[in-house]
Amino acid sequence: METIQLTESRETTAGFTTVSEPRITSPLGFTAAGMHAGIKRKRKDLGLIRCEVPAAAAAVYTMNAFQAAPLTVTREGMAVESRMQALLVNSGNANACTGDEGLADAYRMRKAAAHALDVPEHLIGVASTGVIGERLPIGKIIGAVPGLASSLAVVGHEDFCRSILTTDTGIKAAEVRLHVEGREVRISGVAKGSGMVHPNMATMLAFMTTDAVIEPAPLHGLLREVTDESYNMITVDGDSSTNDMVTAMASGLAGHRPLTENHPDWAAFREAFAFVSRELAKMIARDGEGATRLVEVRVTGATTLEGARQAAKAVVGSSLVKTAVYGADPNWGRILCAVGYSGAQLDPAGVTVELGGVTVVEGGRPAIFDEGAARRALEQPTVEIGVHLHEGVEQACAWGCDLTYDYVRINASYRT
Amino acid sequence: METIQLTESRETTAGFTTVSEPRITSPLGFTAAGMHAGIKRKRKDLGLIRCEVPAAAAAVYTMNAFQAAPLTVTREGMAVESRMQALLVNSGNANACTGDEGLADAYRMRKAAAHALDVPEHLIGVASTGVIGERLPIGKIIGAVPGLASSLAVVGHEDFCRSILTTDTGIKAAEVRLHVEGREVRISGVAKGSGMVHPNMATMLAFMTTDAVIEPAPLHGLLREVTDESYNMITVDGDSSTNDMVTAMASGLAGHRPLTENHPDWAAFREAFAFVSRELAKMIARDGEGATRLVEVRVTGATTLEGARQAAKAVVGSSLVKTAVYGADPNWGRILCAVGYSGAQLDPAGVTVELGGVTVVEGGRPAIFDEGAARRALEQPTVEIGVHLHEGVEQACAWGCDLTYDYVRINASYRT
Numbered sequence: 001m002e003t004i005q006l007t008e009s010r011e012t013t014a015g016f017t018t019v020s021e022p023r024i025t026s027p028l029g030f031t032a033a034g035m036h037a038g039i040k041r042k043r044k045d046l047g048l049i050r051c052e053v054p055a056a057a058a059a060v061y062t063m064n065a066f067q068a069a070p071l072t073v074t075r076e077g078m079a080v081e082s083r084m085q086a087l088l089v090n091s092g093n094a095n096a097c098t099g100d101e102g103l104a105d106a107y108r109m110r111k112a113a114a115h116a117l118d119v120p121e122h123l124i125g126v127a128s129t130g131v132i133g134e135r136l137p138i139g140k141i142i143g144a145v146p147g148l149a150s151s152l153a154v155v156g157h158e159d160f161c162r163s164i165l166t167t168d169t170g171i172k173a174a175e176v177r178l179h180v181e182g183r184e185v186r187i188s189g190v191a192k193g194s195g196m197v198h199p200n201m202a203t204m205l206a207f208m209t210t211d212a213v214i215e216p217a218p219l220h221g222l223l224r225e226v227t228d229e230s231y232n233m234i235t236v237d238g239d240s241s242t243n244d245m246v247t248a249m250a251s252g253l254a255g256h257r258p259l260t261e262n263h264p265d266w267a268a269f270r271e272a273f274a275f276v277s278r279e280l281a282k283m284i285a286r287d288g289e290g291a292t293r294l295v296e297v298r299v300t301g302a303t304t305l306e307g308a309r310q311a312a313k314a315v316v317g318s319s320l321v322k323t324a325v326y327g328a329d330p331n332w333g334r335i336l337c338a339v340g341y342s343g344a345q346l347d348p349a350g351v352t353v354e355l356g357g358v359t360v361v362e363g364g365r366p367a368i369f370d371e372g373a374a375r376r377a378l379e380q381p382t383v384e385i386g387v388h389l390h391e392g393v394e395q396a397c398a399w400g401c402d403l404t405y406d407y408v409r410i411n412a413s414y415r416t
Numbered sequence: 417m418e419t420i421q422l423t424e425s426r427e428t429t430a431g432f433t434t435v436s437e438p439r440i441t442s443p444l445g446f447t448a449a450g451m452h453a454g455i456k457r458k459r460k461d462l463g464l465i466r467c468e469v470p471a472a473a474a475a476v477y478t479m480n481a482f483q484a485a486p487l488t489v490t491r492e493g494m495a496v497e498s499r500m501q502a503l504l505v506n507s508g509n510a511n512a513c514t515g516d517e518g519l520a521d522a523y524r525m526r527k528a529a530a531h532a533l534d535v536p537e538h539l540i541g542v543a544s545t546g547v548i549g550e551r552l553p554i555g556k557i558i559g560a561v562p563g564l565a566s567s568l569a570v571v572g573h574e575d576f577c578r579s580i581l582t583t584d585t586g587i588k589a590a591e592v593r594l595h596v597e598g599r600e601v602r603i604s605g606v607a608k609g610s611g612m613v614h615p616n617m618a619t620m621l622a623f624m625t626t627d628a629v630i631e632p633a634p635l636h637g638l639l640r641e642v643t644d645e646s647y648n649m650i651t652v653d654g655d656s657s658t659n660d661m662v663t664a665m666a667s668g669l670a671g672h673r674p675l676t677e678n679h680p681d682w683a684a685f686r687e688a689f690a691f692v693s694r695e696l697a698k699m700i701a702r703d704g705e706g707a708t709r710l711v712e713v714r715v716t717g718a719t720t721l722e723g724a725r726q727a728a729k730a731v732v733g734s735s736l737v738k739t740a741v742y743g744a745d746p747n748w749g750r751i752l753c754a755v756g757y758s759g760a761q762l763d764p765a766g767v768t769v770e771l772g773g774v775t776v777v778e779g780g781r782p783a784i785f786d787e788g789a790a791r792r793a794l795e796q797p798t799v800e801i802g803v804h805l806h807e808g809v810e811q812a813c814a815w816g817c818d819l820t821y822d823y824v825r826i827n828a829s830y831r832t
Contacts, residue, residue, distance in 0.1 A: 066756035066764045066780070097752055097764075099781045132749030133782040242753055319735070320827055327828030333548030336513055337658055340482035348482045349515070364482070365515045366549040405821050411736055412743030 004170040004283040006294070006382070015178060016272035019188075022175030023157040027186040027211035029053055029251035032156035034163030037144035039092035039130070039137055046141060047163030048113065048148050049087045049207060054123050055249035057084035058220035060227050062244035068096035069106035070126040071245055077110070077122040082216030084249050085123040087207055088113040088145070089164050091192070094203075095128040095136050096242040105136045112142045116149035127205050129166055129192065129243050157190075164192045164205060167410060169287055174279035178272045180265040181256040185212045187272050191280040193244075193287075206231060206246040206280050212269060213252040214259040222273060223248050230277035233309065233398045234285040235317045285399035286382075290406030293378075295325055296399050297385045299344070303392035307344035312398035314342030315385060322403035325383055330374035332360040339387055346389045354386035420586040420699040422710070422798070431594060432688040435604075438591030439573040443602040443627035445469055445667035448572035450579030453560035455508035455546070455553055462557060463579030464529065464564050465503040465623060470539050471665035473500035474636035476643050478660035484512035485522035486542040487661055493526070493538040498632030500665050501539040503623060504529040504561070505580050507608070510619070511544040511552050512658040521552045528558045532565035543621050545582055545608065545659050573606075580608040580621060583826060585703055590695035594688045596681040597672040601628045603688050607696040609660075609703075622647060622662040622696050628685060629668040630675040638689060639664050646693035649725065649814045650701040651733045701815035702798075706822030709794075711741055712815050713801045715760070719808035723760035728814035730758030731801060738819035741799055746790035748776040755803055762805045770802035 003022075025032050029052045037046040059078055061071050078084065088109055095102050106126055114121040128136070151159075161171040175188040186209075193204030208223075223246065231246055259269055286294040297316040302308035315321055318338040324331040332353050339351060353361035356377025360369050377383065383402075419438075441448050445468045453462040475494055477487050494500065504525055511518050522542055530537040544552070567575075577587040591604040602625075609620030624639075639662065647662055675685055702710040713732040718724035731737055734754040740747040748769050755767060769777035772793025776785050793799065799818075 064753065064756040065762055066752055094749075097749060097777075097781055099765075099779075132753070242756060319823075323824055323827035326824065329828065333510075333513060336482055337480065337548070340480040340658060344481075346481055348513075361513075361549075363515075365513055403824060403827075405824050407735075408739055408742065408819060408821050408824060411739035412745065 002170050004172050004287050006279065006282055006286065015268040016176045016275065019175040019177060022173040022188055024049060024160060024173065024188050024190045024207065024209055025154040025157050026175055026188050027209045027251060028253035029211060030209050031152040031154055032160035033148050033151040033153065034156065034159030034161070035144060035148050035151065038140040039090055044159060044163035045090055045092045046144055046148055047089045047160040048152060049160060049209070050117060050152050051085050051249055051251050053251055054083040054085045055251050056214055056216045056219055057082055057247060057249050058216060058223040059125070059245060059247040060223060062242060064242050066097060066242045068094055068128060068243040069098060069102040070095055070128045071243065072103060073106040073110055074125045074127065074245065077124060080122040082220065083123055084125050084247065085119045086113055086117050087125040087127065087247060089127040089205065090136070090141060091164050091166050092130040093128060093134055093136050094130045094132045094243045097133045098135055101135060105138045108138050109141055112145040116146045125247055127245050129164065129203055129205055132242065161190050166192065166203070167289055168192050172280055172283040172287065174276045176272045176276055178268055180212060180254065180259065180269060183254050183256050185254045186210060187212070187276050189276045189280050191284055193284045204231060204244045204284055208248040208276065211251045211254040212259055213254060213256050214250045218260050219248055219250055222270060226274045226277045230274065230281040233313065233396065234281045235313060235398070235400045282399050285401055288401035289410045290404040291401030292404060293325060293402045294382045294399060295385065295401055296382060296397060297387065298395065298397045299387045299389065300395040301389040301391055302394040303345045305394045305396060308394045308396035309398070311339050311342040311344035311387060311389070312396045314338040315387065316398040316400035319403055322400065325378055326402035326404050328375050328378040330355055330360055330371065330378060332366065335385060335387065336361060344389065346391055350390040352388040352390065356380065356384055418586050420588050420703050422695065422698055422702065431684040432592040432691065435591040435593060438589040438604055440465060440576060440589065440604050440606045440623065440625055441570040441573050442591055442604050443625045443667060444669035445627060446625050447568040447570055448576035449564050449567040449569065450572065450575030450577070451560060451564050451567065454556045455506055460575060460579035461506055461508045462560055462564055463505045463576040464568060465576060465625070466533060466568050467501050467665055467667050469667055470499040470501045471667050472630055472632045472635055473498055473663060473665050474632060474639040475541070475661060475663045476639060478658060480658045482513060482658045484510055484544060484659040485514060485518040486511055486544045487659065488519060489522040489526055490541040490543065490661065493540060496538040498636070499539055500541050500663065501535045502529055502533050503541040503543065503663065505543040505621065506552070506557060507580050507582050508546040509544060509550055509552050510546045510548045510659045513549045514551055517551060521554045524554050525557055528561040532562045541663055543661050545580065545619055545621055548658065577606050582608065582619070583705055584608050588696055588699040588703065590692045592688045592692055594684055596628060596670065596675065596685060599670050599672050601670045602626060603628070603692050605692045605696050607700055609700040620647065620660045620700055624664040624692065627667045627670040628675055629670060629672050630666045634676050635664055635666055638686060642690045642693045646690065646697040649728065649812065650697045651729060651814070651816045698815050701817055704817035705826045706820040707817030708820060709741060709796070709818045710798045710815060711801065711817055712798060712813060713803065714811065714813045715803045715805065716811040717805040717807055718810040719761045721810045721812060724810045724812035725814070727755050727758040727760035727803060727805070728812045730754040731803065732814040732816035735819055738816065741794055742818035742820050744791050744794040746771055746776055746787065746794060748782065751801060751803065752777060752780070760805065762807055766806040768804040768806065772796065772800055
């Protein structure tokens, strides 16, 4: 299984360098492991990340009113001291809508990891993804954890990545390195998710590690901010799931002075952290169920940031735009239409739309454009849709994918 | 082409009787016509409804920020005295995003009809549906209007119905009769729309006629109210279009005392009017692009009407629920998930979900149910999904359809 490749990236890498072979275990202090515990028929389904010290940690959770048991348990543990030393993740079963028994199962998962790693339970995060409403095969999980723990290693990165996947077609991982006070700092992350992906998070799990020195409070503030401009700006099918969670663990082993907003290297660290988050988010969108293309919608000239985000999400989430992209049909009318109902403040006569570099709408009206060139822009692995509202200075970017026959096929028969 | 059949209806018909062969021209004073003017390649594309007196009229328009030229023109005419004597409608071209020239074209359409029918321009409503961003072949339309006007007849119902269709697979029409002060009153309506259908209206046109005696003000109030519980509660793909409009014309030829909320027969009239609106809305949902089934989601026990509507719309609009229905997969997890992110106030442990008559979720957890029976419920022409929140007394119903391969096929190549 290949790592999801983003064929291009508009991202600036000023202030940090990207790593071609990312590992969740690159930051100092982290090891990982993954195995087949028997939750799924064949593939790996149980993964573990461990930090050799209790890491400063932060987490954000789905907005869905139905929150899966592992989220409740992780949130409760984080409430103690906002630190995490290990994360136990299973795929194949979401442990959602499973009531008190499901909650008890999540606690058992946590207890098993705490016991195997000899750390307090509140330092263990748990996460699950897969089918909703069925009890976890908790016996299999508890039985497998000791072996999983004993296989923790820096080379465990790929096994871990595989163990958290469901309908994903590839591994999602990104890593950057930067210097803080002249010392090398690593920021790495892995993610899973393809269906049910939407703003406010979805069946999407992302785990980030760093060896930067940063207290839980600033780390949490950073994670919240960055999540709104990365994970919360992707959509595959508009559905937000019950299990989404993004966590960040900072081992602090890089040994510089603690990072806060006042630290001279904060801006560089923030940009590097945001870059990893955006890369993972885009990989998830690119791997949307049935997707053949990544769609990037950049809205500029909005009066408010919220309006820019609404417009970008409306376009990238429109089934009609998504099918038009699939058909490589430069149907700019559907793009205008989505912008029109997004709620963003606009004057129709001021809107410009670009496909790739091709201006297809100017002043809210069709421009004379080269149909062939526009069509080619829609056939790129990454389709760039630009919308300029000419109202203000705010902008936002959203990512999604095309809507294909395979999306229908995959979701018309997920359980069977 | 058949009229869209709703295989079943939970609706009560107390106080009125349904008409098996509805005609937009049944109410006293109305005639209609439809023809091929050459906007489309072959099919009828220009339709006209005329009332022999200036009818009391009301209209509601799309919420989309991009409003097509004909809406601007119709709104302007209605502003004069809230009356309408004729409606000229074309399909094949939406006259949207066409700027000043498009606006001039809409005025020319109106002028042509006013001239042919010898009525003031402000009494002519115009509507368009079809491709966005292309100029109308206004010459063809102006040339065709006189012949269209001369063919106006009570039997013109079907020609008119055909002339307003785009990707519709069938005619949408409904009619009821009731008694006001002992006199027979007719309420009839026709509609078009299949793609881009969503709350807040879509490429959806509905024209209602009645011979009831009612002033514009109460008629407008009634139309607004009823639209929120019918046309605004259907969704096919979540996209709201630039051209939606619903109009109501009341000839007043039934000759009873004017209907107001204080009239003893108001309740009966309101229910009859709402029934026709719901039937048309359901026909549009049933005819959603690529749809094989009508999906009806009834949410009960909500704390607020808005919450009930949000939850019903979230479930009926979920791509994952829609594909599950297509696959006849009783995937109640996706239904709970949609309710969970709808924003409706709920306690997960209190939610019940039914498919057809089969309870699949009780207290927010999977019930033991007959998988075969649930599957059969999803294979019905009308799939009934019931969600009870057990929080309050408010309820709402939303209608949609399944998401199929054909939806992708139709929309990946609409223009080609």
